[in-house]
Amino acid sequence: MIAALTGMGLSAAAGLNAYIPFMIVALIARFTDVITLPSSFQWIESPWAIGVGAILLLTELVLDKIPAVDTVNDAIQTFIRPSMGGLIFAATTAAEDLDKSTWMGDNPWVGVVLGIVVSGLVHTGKMAARPAINAGTLGAGAPVVSTAEDGASLGLSLVAIFIPVLVIVALVALAWLLIWLWLKVRRWRRRREPRVRPDTAYPRA
DSSP states (O other): OOOHHHHHHHHHHHHEEEEEEEEHHHHHHOOOSSSSOOGGGGGGGGGHHHHHHHHHHHHHHHTTTTTHHHHHHHHHHHEEEEHHHHHHHHHHHTHHHHHOOHHHOOHHHHHHHHHHHHHHHHHHHHHHHHHOOOOOOTTTHHHHHHHHHHHHHHHHHHHHHHHHGGGGHHHOOOOOOHHHHHHHHHHHHHSSSSOOOOGGGGOOO
């Protein structure tokens, strides 16, 4: 159960930024005893994986804060974030330190599927809201919202690893935030729609 909560939290964090939870898991697994990854996932903590992950993280941090570019980046990340969510979910739920049950380790595909679903839902909410935020703020909101998302991804990742019982609370808060943003976007789009005056709606005979 604890490992599943950890996997859910990390995969949700990957929906906001694919590389933050990956780097956190890789660094903690390599330099501490908090997480011991199974042999099939130990490549995550290898120097080359950490190096590539660091470069991709820096690239993501920059691109996601540039208006218009962030929308293109989100489209590309549609394939990456859910995949990373599935990878991290499967890796952490199979970790020896997080749960005594070996069922998830024997059935890694379950973690992959659950991680893809959770991460995909979060990514979809992020991707739907960002263009409207950019348009409504003339691009000024992009770096602010992106920084907030990075902070949320970092915080959720740490909570998932060190205080997994709070993951449910964090996920509820994240779901509420995404729904609130979606409703705000809907209201904004309705206000932007051109309104047809009643006396010009139909041509006079």
